Amino acid sequence: MANPSMATPSSFGASATAKISIDASLAGVIIGRGGVNTKQISRVTGAKLAIRDHESDTSLKNIALEGTFDQIMHAGAMVRELTVNISGSAPPLAKNPPGGPHRGGGTGSNLKTQSMCENFAKGSCTFGDRCHFAHGENELRKPAAT
Secondary structure (H helix, E strand, O other): OOOOOOOOHHHOOOOEEEEEEEEHHHHHHHHOHHHHHHHHHHHHHOOEEEEEEOOOOOOEEEEEEEEOHHHHHHHHHHHHHHHHHHHHOOOOOOOOOOOOOOOOOOHHHHHOOOOEOHHHHHOOOOOHHHOOOEOOHHHOOOOOOO
């Protein structure tokens, strides 16, 4: 008789973990008010996120990601985009056009991903102008010209 708590062979190796170290000052913004950013990343990617203290450096925090390889890659990309947008919006590094880093052309448009926002298509994107995904064809990042 099969034990229901045993994993099936097809699920072996399906889950992985990864760790991203970030500046501790960015942790709060990555979490978002009430955890909105981490919840959004988990909902969009299916990966689990946890922010923990760094093992040896108090000026850093670790973001632990758990899920499939694709989920982790997608969640990691969203975290990196958040950190780029946070770092890029603070003076004197600000190079974003008026109205935010995602709207219109200008130097901020290269921060957009090559993916469309799935939640925007469903009418449920809660990030608005701060979303890391394109809300239309005009916001998609263009491939580098060769």
